[in-house]
Amino acid sequence: MKKRMIAALMVFCMILTFTACGSNSKDVNAGSTPAAKAPTDTSKSKDLITVGFSQVGAESDWRTVNTESMKSTFSEANGYELIFDDAQQKQENQIAAIRNFIQQEVDYIVLAPVTETGWDTVLQEAKDAGIPVIIVDRMVNVSDDSLYTAWVGSNFELEGKKAAAWLDAYLKAAGKDKDEVNIVDIQGTIGASAQIGRTKGLEDAVKQHSSWKLLAKTTGEFTQAKGQEVMESLLKQYGDKIDVVYCENDNEAFGAIDAIEAAGYKVGVDGDMIVMSFDSTNAGLSDTLNGKITLNTECNPLHGPRVEEIIKDLQSGKTVDKQKYVEEGIFSFENSVPSIKIDGVDYPVTQVTKDLAAQRAY
Ligand code: AHR
Secondary structure, eight states, rough: OOOHHHHHHHHHHHHHHHHHHOSOEETTTSSSGGOOOOOOOOOOOSSEEEEEEEOOOSSHHHHHHHHHHHHHHTTTTTTTEEEEETTTTTTHHHHHHHHHHHHHTTEEEEOOOOOSOHHHHHHHHHTTTOOEEEESSSSOOOOGGSSSEEEEEEEHOOOHHHHHHHHHHHHHHTTTTTTTEEEEOOOOOOTTHHHHHHHHHHHHHHHHOOTTTEEEEEOOTTOOHHHHHHHHHHHHHHHHOOOEEEEHHHHHHHHHHHHHHHHOBBSSTTTEEEEEEEEEEEHHHHHHHTTTSSEEEEOOOHHHHHHHHHHHHHHTTTTOOOOEEOOOOEESSSOSSSEETTTTEEOOOEEOHHHHHOOOOO
């Protein structure tokens, strides 16, 4: 009887051990704070490719879709073991996650960096460990390009240039190009490529237009709450002097619109000020359709399959592009500007229709 109990206890312990080691997809944040992260198990299924993905956070709708794209691509059914880490917009969490991935001897590290600088040391550690690093979405600014294998993401400066070129053409079409135009820029996370490029696109255009005035630029951290908070204080300071609210993503635009309406102003082409935005998410395009956002410049979040293509090529020994930009559109509420030209290239501007907004997959 005693023997049977001991045997049963041993079987129970074996099941526990097996269960703990048997999962092929892990979220290292699930149920723990980043500081309390324990190293996840080091066992690797022979036939699965292990990918450690350090994600910026969950600051925006765009980011949620991007995370989903990565998780659904790097699934066990597709042949991967994904170790996902949400850095909650903090670079130190991303650095800790990368070190954790190195310890676990993953096959690939994928990094969506919160900001551009500060990566040299940890990427050197990954290189020394012989683990290829793929950068996705935003860029890293490193002293040695060999610290990462490939990058895929958006041309954020081009996005900013597109938005500014549209504003120029829109004002011309409306016969307002000689009027003074007062702009406020609700920037993204300071130091992120998406902020740097979009702010630069606007600032360069302001320098070229003597009638454009950048009243203020301040960060909304790519979140709806901060976008609203920042807009509230801009309205207190400038009121209806503001003509254009240049929001560096859709969630900031949603927050800014709430603040503008709560203050008793009207957004849109026939209102007190127009709102411009980036991302063109489903909700962003709905607000473009209803005229609350007058221009929405696309930033595509569906990077999972793009990163997978790079990994597949590397697996089969192919050379991959060091940097690859994705193609992105421009969506507007109205149709006075059918296209814009930047550096000799024409970019169509699509007027948002009900069908287009309804069919938006993300
Ligand atoms: O880096 C891409 C940007 O980050 C998107 O515009 C924004 O919504 C996200 O948070």
